Amino acid sequence: MLDSTRCIRARALGAAALLAITATTAHAQDAQATDAPQASGNLGSDIIVTAQRRPERLQDVPVAVTAFSEEMIRNLNLNDAIKTAQMVPGMIATHNAGLGTANAYYLRGLGNSQSVATFDPPVGTYVDNVYVARQNANNYQFFDVDRVEVLRGPQGTLFGRNTTGGAVSVIMKKPSDRMGAKFEATYGSYDRVTAKTTVDLPVSERVLTKWSAYYVYDKGYLKNVTTGDRLNGERNYGFRGDVRFLPTDDLTIDLSGEYTRNTGTYLGVYAAPGASDRYKTTTTPDFYNTRNALPEGNCKGDPVNILLTTVTGNCSLTDSYATTADVNWNTDAGNLELIAGYREQEQGYINNYNGTTTNVYAAYILADKIRNHQVSTELKWTGEAFDDKLKYVAGVFYLREVNHLASADFQGSATATAFNLLQDRHFRQQVETVAGYLQGDYEVVPDLTVTVGARYTYEKKSIEYFDSERFPGFGFNSADVRAAGIPLKLTQNRVTPRFAINYKLSPSVMLYASATNGFKSGGWNGNAAVATRVLAFEPEVTWSYEGGVKSELFDRKVRINLNGYYARTKNLQITSGIVPPGETVIVSLARNAGTLVDYGLEFETVFAPVRNFEFFANGSLSHGEYSSVVILPGVSQALQISTDTRPVRTPTFQFTGGATYTIPVDALDGDIKLIGSYRHNSSYYIAVLNTAAAPREDFVDLKVSYEKTDGSFGASFGVTNLTKQETITANFLSLFPGDPRRFTGSVWFKF
Template sequence: MKLSVKNIAMSTVASITILAAGGVASAQDVDETEVVEDGKARLGTIVVTSQRRTESIQDVPIPVTAFDETLIADLNLNDTMELAQYVPSMIASHNAGLASANSYWIRGLGNTQSVATFDPPVGSYVDDIYIARQNANNYAFLDTERVEVLRGPQGTLFGRNTTGGAVNVIMAKPGEEFGGNFEVSAGSYDRYLVKGTIDAPVSDTVLTKVSGYYLTDDGFLDNKATGDTLNGAENFGLRGDVRLLPTDKLTVDLAVEYFSDTGTYLGVVGLPEASSTYQTTTTPVFYDTYNGLPQTDCDGDVVDILLIEEAGNCALTETIGLSGKVSYAATDTGSLDIIFGRRSFDSAYINNYSGSSMNPYAGYILADDTQNEQESLEIKWDDSLFGGRFRYVAGFYYLNESTDYDTNGFSANASVDPTGYVTLSSNTFTHDVETSAVYLQGDYDIVDQLTLTLGARYTYERKNLDFHGSARFDGMGFTSADLVAEGIPLELEENRVTPRIALTYTATEDLMFYASATNGFKSGGWNGNAPSPNRVLPFDPEITWSYELGTKGEFFDSRLRVNANLYSIETEDLQITSGVILPGESAIVSLARNAGTLEAQGLEFETAYVFNDNFSGFLNGAIMDAKYSSVLTTPGVPDSSQVTLDTEPVRTPDFQLAGGITYDQAVPALGGNVRSTLAYRHNEPYYVSTLNTSRAPTEDYVDLSIGYVHETGEWGMELRGTNLTEQETITANFLSLFPGQPRRFNLKLWVNF
């Protein structure tokens, strides 16, 4: 059959593919006759739920980027970590040492700390269920319908700690017919990936789906000290979905999933000379490390593994998730959703953070284990009144979360024992969170072309902290009684209302303008990594106001889409972390505290264009100016470790650009289509350390893919190269400089059935 242009679906990142992966149209595709009416290719409708109801992205007065299943396949995105490459004002990297944990930064708001007492300002959601801890937020794409990245505070509808934004993954639901897909790929550094999904309906009212994947990667970091290769992984996951359709009005979705992630993320060796490129005191050597600790696995007690096997540089994060959604169309206009979930993970790692210590006992070694359980419930009502002139969403939200944290720090001390470990710190604590909220947001059409949006969320939250001392070493650590003696509270409470107001003007059917003011907050907490009880200081909530002016439009008979927005944000009591050795202490700690007020202004734009039946493209970008307008002094911290008015906010490049073009051509002699995609990404330099001790250079990336799709859409293949410019960059600085990905090549084969 002849292959026609399908939905070029992306919130304005635009799907740069002409047809969906494997020839399967995405869930958001409009009817093909609408897309190619009168023989001309057009942009398809993109459906999102960024306001917690189904809408066209062009009608939503929020800056949001949506990746559908077509785009995820076309850009070869394998997990949520890789999304940020194409989202304006967004930077992402793994947490130092732990590849299962993603550090998302949007408009200068982010977090590199996975300790439970510090919350991420960019919320992670799967099927609208909040993932509370950053340790396990790098979500692998099994059978994903779409991902929505919302920029700016989402204080009303996604209100849990989202001062920076939200990443919401929506999984595909079981299909009504038997079928599925299978994919296998092989690439550089012995990277192999196998994944697939099967839809297997039991009856018209009971639909089921099973999805899974297995990934192995030897890693790209060459350890000259031991001969190991680091920054690899052996990951796998399995998910099962059931959809029950007992009546026309009632839908019940249930899912269970399990993920195992062993990915590590360690730093390179630094030559003892300053680097002007990276503004560091050492010069990184890509992609080598001199990390004396031999590699093993973390399947067991991590402290015993380190001290008995004298090995480490490993990680293991295991996650189990149960979720459900009950949807009931109660009236012609109103629907009720009950969303519930339970998630738990165990995240253990042994990391030597020094990339320049041949001695296996030297450097700074952490052997940590985090266990977390969370339960959440949301009840949401969506309805309209007055003949549809007033549309509203109202709901109740509840989350209960508990984390047990066991941390142990080691190094060598030549004056004591250069061939054995010296325990620098050891402690355990339990961190409990209980939060509930009610929210309401309504859109009222003042006149046909002018809509007023008003919303607010009331949140109550209580946090409890309980230190237990060291579980392993006598005389180490401290207890809650020691905190009480220092006057440090063991409970924090918060009551807060976060409002939103917006005006939307619909100039024509294809052009709208909006203005909004949105408030969000991120919870306060404690400096949980502190080496002594007097350092476990509480910090205040982070509060953000964002003001937006935006437009969304389609032109030239829906062949060009342009979405753009101006924003200005002010974040008071900005929460930061930085590695500091405090006076009188021997161990480096990631110190959490309030830094002051962050101000940022910028322009963001996302465009998509269908040139003709063969060519499509996109161009996205952002201009940002961020600064500290006031700063707070942290008691007991040296002047060299204080934030000043001259300190530049981290991960705030002045300019970003991402663009791509796809060529798709039917070749009858080959019995299918040949397509090629060329993508380019650019970032101006930006600091990756809070105290400006390291900076990523100007970044320029080029990716290229060449593929074939059989005319039946039943199978295809693709050869892809990423980072063809061999761009060398750094993403973090914690005793070592942590490298970005090297150049990679990958060959993929897929089939649909």
């Protein structure tokens, strides 16, 4: 560990030296400039973000944020939220074990692989500024997206729900004032077919509408050698309608509604006998095969009834409904915005998590029925004062969500001939949170701005457990939990401040530093099989200290954004397997593990020496460790978190680079683009107790595309994971594989 830490510090000193050189060079270059740089030069148009809840140039925001424009999303094949997250410094994104619809995001060592509603995600997801409380189906499909912003570090002041790790914000396109349509279709490996369409139909100058739809089918890349099924595929579709009313030049009303259906699975591979040094496991994964004994079925209906009557499963079905209203009123004094959203999810799944046992009745099978719905409202005011020296954002936020879970798990002996019920549990959880926030940015002297902000949050959670109706004698109720001395209600009162300072060294170089506080609510060990294990855990609290530079140099041919951070998280929330005192079987326990310290450097660069060529390089150097831990009484040392345990999904070094070369072809009345990218992660643990690790990862993607000059037609052909990099992303009774190599061809039209 000492050598690793020294290596990190040496690299950090080198990067700090580069920062100093960059700032000095930029200052000398721009000393005579008087105006802020405009959207000129080879870097193209400015990227506008709302990371501080108001529109600003990316380079003017003193926050670590990675932004993806519509063009970047198309060029890099970032078709859903998980693929975008994989390009962000300091971030690891995977599917939850068993669920292809659910993403687990880890930013700067903070993440959550739990879908159960009693465990909140430390990296929040937002769609059109509306918080998505549950990550059961947060792998958002990009079928008409304007941009994606990923904010790194705690969001304790301005965003809807307090988070310790960061936020993924998806901004959809608004209706156009011109009639038009676009259509895109792709076909690729494993019979993957996608189709996306959007139609803009303005009713008048004051009423604009947009209608969108998508369809995805993937046969699946995991071969079940026991049943002959293809797993880890998906069949998804969705519809969305947007209406924009413009009653006056100062008033905009945006209404939207969407429905999506997702059926993605994500199951593990066969574990061959023999330890693996590459994966630090006691078995060796067999890519891409499984001996999962459960035949594939359909999860439409009650999952438990389907399993018991048809002996099928390995399926998932999620229906999501969402409506959003955004009312924006510009006045001479400032801007008033009302954001209201409703979201409902209904999900059922049946997963056999054991990829080795060929007796279907012996395997561990989980059958869940989940229903979540949420209502949120936010009223936000932005304005300026004192001759525009003060810019401020103030608002209030309210969220109410209700979550239902009916979950049954089964596992029998090696010779079992019928399903053996282990436990059946049913709970209802309700969450209410109210918050008020205020942040001001004051220009103390020319080019020097100080930021002070804070958020007050009050949150109340309650949970009820119910005896099993379908299996009398199983399950437990709220009285059993109370008898175990466990509270069924939790409340939080917390103020989370932010302090920052930024200085414009020149019109194209900004230095900044900040201290930000964030927290994630406490909760319960919701997956508990018995009442005594519904243990409550404390809120996770983070202080993050950060400093960096944002610069555009050499007549906007080079962009270099570099930042360093140090974060300390108390009461880190984890889920790990333990053997309770007096028992012999490992059970899953959500709890507080101790204090996590994580620090590192992150960089994002773009180099565009000529208009037809652009190169980008993003990456991070980081180090995470437990500075203190919580010891579980009566549990063996091998199942304890210790200060020698490495935090999960925190690679020491990450790098993503790529280039786009554009070749104008007059004979074709368009451009040919050659696009390549490379993504690297050093080895990192994927199991909390360090019993499995992803190897060094090196991914290569290539693509060639053609687009007409007027943008009316385009086509492309590409390959992802060209070198067939094999990796694992999770370990729960099976090892879960990363994506294989894929070839994809696509065409698109605009009218």
